[in-house]
Amino acid sequence: MYRCFLPEQSLYKKYGYTLTSPTYPFVTVVSNYQMNCTWEFTDWLQVQKNRTNRRPRAYLPDGGQRDFLTNKYSGVSYKYSDDRAKLNITYKSWENIADIVTWHARDVLRLVDDMSGISMHYAMKNYYLTGKRGLVLASDHPIVEVQAIQNGASHILSVGQVARETEDVSSMSFLEFAEKRRRYSEAFDFVATWGTIESVGLGRYGDVLDAFGDLQMMAMLGCSLKKGGLFFLGIPMGRDAVIFNQKRIYGHARLPMLIAGTDGQTVGYEIIGDEIKYNVVEKxxxxxxxxxxxxxxxxxxxxxxxxxxxxxxxxxxxxxxxxxxxxxxxxxxxxxxxxxxxxxxxxxxxxxxxxxxxxxxxxxxxxxxxxxxxxxxxxxxxxxxxxxxxxxxxxxxxxxxxxxxxxxxxxxxxxxxxxxxxxxxxxxxxxxxxxxxxxxxxxxxxxxxxxxxxxxxxxxxxxxxxxxxxxxxxxxxxxxxxxxxxxxxxxxxxxxxxxxxxxxxxxxxxxxxxxxxxxxxxxxxxxxxxxxxxxxxxxxxxxxxxxxxxxxxxxxxxxxxxxxxxxxxxxxxxxxxxxxxxxxxxxxxxxxxx
Structure with missing residues (x-):
């Protein structure tokens, strides 16, 4: 288990990470925190009470940079989006999942004009999902949901900012998922996310600003994974950075924190940027x-x-x-x-x-x-x-x-x-x-x-x-x-x-x-x-x-x-x-x- 911190300082008091040595490719970190699934969900629900419908912030909040930037371990740049309106849109792709699953893998990705997701398809193909139940962290289009079905998954629960209108997969909001956490504790054979986890807590969808939002969401997803299950993780990687309010880039410091505590097998893929390798499906x-x-x-x-x-x-x-x-x-x-x-x-x-x-x-x-x-x-x-x-x-x-x-x-x-x-x-x-x-x-x-x-x-x-x-x-x-x-x-x-x-x-x-x-x-x-x-x-x-x-x-x-x-x-x-x-x-x- 990897955890992260700068010498003698706690990068994240919330999880108690402490850096012990600046090893490569990941810094070596320790933590006194023991995973507590009940606390993760309860704490997240408490934080959501602060959610408002205000326009997302364009800059990091005063006093919050230390947490967001890993105590200056991460760089920062700014690229603004206000994507609240997307929560009220159900794209036709959700209504046509039954048709889309018959498409070729590359044609599915043309829905978002981003071919990097083809690696998720082949990672799933490599690990044989036939008959397995999966939990997917949803994005605007059902890309990962379709990929899982194409590779044999028998049942998909798609969890996102809002529930989607679809008859082909089960769908619910983060809030409903958290409230029903006991029903879904260690219930899934695999968990998958692509192009989503990196934006959690940055506010672009009107969500609550939370420097630890991605780490907490990963912990919540991990709590729903069976022992020894598979975690398909698709994230942008390179030098540690925050592109506010769009996404995070995961590097030597943040990546170990993200995957810490996942008891299943983490399947990373499509490494972009520095030569970072960690449990990556060999191409x-x-x-x-x-x-x-x-x-x-x-x-x-x-x-x-x-x-x-x-x-x-x-x-x-x-x-x-x-x-x-x-x-x-x-x-x-x-x-x-x-x-x-x-x-x-x-x-x-x-x-x-x-x-x-x-x-x-x-x-x-x-x-x-x-x-x-x-x-x-x-x-x-x-x-x-x-x-x-x-x-x-x-x-x-x-x-x-x-x-x-x-x-x-x-x-x-x-x-x-x-x-x-x-x-x-x-x-x-x-x-x-x-x-x-x-x-x-x-x-x-x-x-x-x-x-x-x-x-x-x-x-x-x-x-x-x-x-x-x-x-x-x-x-x-x-x-x-x-x-x-x-x-x-x-x-x-x-x-x-x-x-x-x-x-x-x-x-x-x-x-x-x-x-x-x-x-x-x-x-x-x-x-x-x-x-x-x-x-x-x-x-x-x-x-x-x-x-x-x-x-x-x-x-x-x-x-x-x-x-x-x-x-x-x-x-x-x-x-x-x-x-x-x-x-x-x-x-x-x-x-x-x-």
Whole structure:
């Protein structure tokens, strides 16, 4: 148990913390206080009698700075909010929880435009909440409530400033929860909070100013947790600070106080700021890999590669630019050879994201974990401009299944016909169809006719349309998942003439060959399909790898390529519909082969 104080002084008389030594990463502290759940709730209820409807304070109260700033151990800055009105608003998200739980994890977080919460999702996923009862400290939107349900929780009690109108989870106010404390004593298998605890006691919601409000709320939540239960804690971390009246930043001094006395297992996550680690769920060891025939080839993709290198440094991933000769992979076709190389690299990591070398990162705040699924070992995505499954980029998990799948696919080159076959991108469709639809071999063999005699891309697209008809609308095949158009981590840049938008989910863009870069015209650029052999660089200036780190995720963008999300969605929807029609037309071409 950690507690905190400056030498010979009590930082918090209320809890009696005393600092014994300035150890790192946390100061070592002791306390004479023994947890008393009855006193915690009774004292909190007594403090709430001082609540008024006055406008929140803009500055720390006179005489209160010592307590709020941990006896000057914490810094202070000011950013004001009066959020009392939010207590009278029930956002539609609370009414639509049953629908939202069907969304992808990253789509849920778009309700608040803050992707850092994806780590809460994966922490819950890692600790298996199936059948468990949970207590959630509510925020404006039911993000954590939805994440818990998505990961199997059987019952959720959401406690917040006010009770929310919802039929999908139980909801009550802090006040009602405190008054019914005996009913909920040690009643929950897990407790979860994200983006909430740090603002308790700062007054932005009209709550009573209380320098110890976050510590007391943590104690009250802990009193409701079963012995040995899980405490999912999502908080901003860095150097100790108070941004009044918005939030606290938890660092070497305040964090030990916050988690002191929690008898369960504290699951911290998404550490931002200083390198502070405390019972943090270990993030998966992920590598981003591109394969080249020689290092000299990297000059043809230097802009794309520099963005991926920078992104890997920012997010703490490994980056590998693999050279073919360094691996014992002897496939004749270079495109099949790279799948063997990925299979050789994969056992050294928890997961590998394979990228064509001309795929670049445009928005570095997204994380690869957003595309990892518990029941799937190999994740592909559909290309947007046609009906192909993309073979030049996929995400694989380190399992015997994935390694065998990659090696089997690499060796599938032996089945290539003597034709314009489309290498691995075309063969992937036969490989999947044969593997998961053996009962359809007659139909597959019909699709093989244009494959054997293919002369151009029209023939390639014809047999691919034939095979996609066999796969149908399915996107899941055993432990293989194919993400639908527009939901993968990358898309071709040229389908919107280089225009992009983080609001529509853009993360990585394909077809960034350095020799094909063009000068951006000084005019409005419409997000429409253009030549695949030209592209515009969305970044202003070169990437400097020495400046790539977790505290610097703000890249400089050329505003001419920042698209309007509604205009882009309209354009992409029109393209998707057009591609669907083309797929039927190419399938009709099969009549000349059968």
């Amino acid at each position: 998966p060891k992920i590598a981003i890999v591109s394969v080249l025939r020689s290092l000299e080839q990297s000059k043809y993709y230097d802009i794309a590669i520099s963005t991926v290198k920078c992104y890997a440094k920012i997010q703490g991933y490994h980056y590998i630019l693999a050279v073919e000769k360094d691996f014992e992979c002897y496939q004749k076709d270079q495109f099949f050879r790279r799948h063997c190389i990925i299979a050789k690299i994969l056992p050294n990591f928890d997961a590998v994201l394979f990228l064509d070398a001309d795929i670049g990162v445009v928005y570095p705040k997204r994380r690869i974990e957003e595309y990892m699924y518990q029941d799937f070992d190999v994740i592909f995505y559909d290309r947007f401009y046609n009906w192909e499954i993309m073979a030049g980029s996929y995400l694989v998990i380190n399992t015997p299944y994935a390694i065998k799948f990659l090696m089997d696919f690499a060796n599938y080159e032996s089945t290539l016909p003597d034709s314009f076959h489309g290498t691995d991108n075309g063969a992937l469709h036969f490989f999947i169809a044969e593997r998961f639809f053996p009962e359809e071999m007659y139909t597959i063999d019909l699709c093989r006719q244009p494959y054997k005699y293919s002369r151009d891309f029209d023939d390639v697209f014809t047999y691919e349309a034939c095979l996609r008809a066999i796969l149908g609308a399915r996107t899941e095949f055993d432990r293989i998942k194919i993400l639908k158009k527009g939901t993968g981590w990358a898309r071709d840049s040229w389908i919107t003439d280089g225009v992009w938008s983080k609001e529509i989910g853009d993360f990585m863009l394909h077809s960034w060959k350095t020799s094909q870069i063009q000068t951006i015209p000084n005019q409005k650029i419409k997000p429409v399909k253009t030549s695949m052999y030209e592209w515009f660089n969305p970044l202003v200036g070169a990437i400097h790898l020495d400046k790539c780190h977790s505290k610097n995720m703000s890249w400089n963008y050329d505003e001419r390529l920042l698209g309007d999300s509604e205009e882009m969605m309209t354009s992409l929807t029109e393209l998707r519909n057009k591609v669907t029609k083309q797929q039927f037309r190419f399938f009709y071409r099969m009549k000349s082969f059968v």
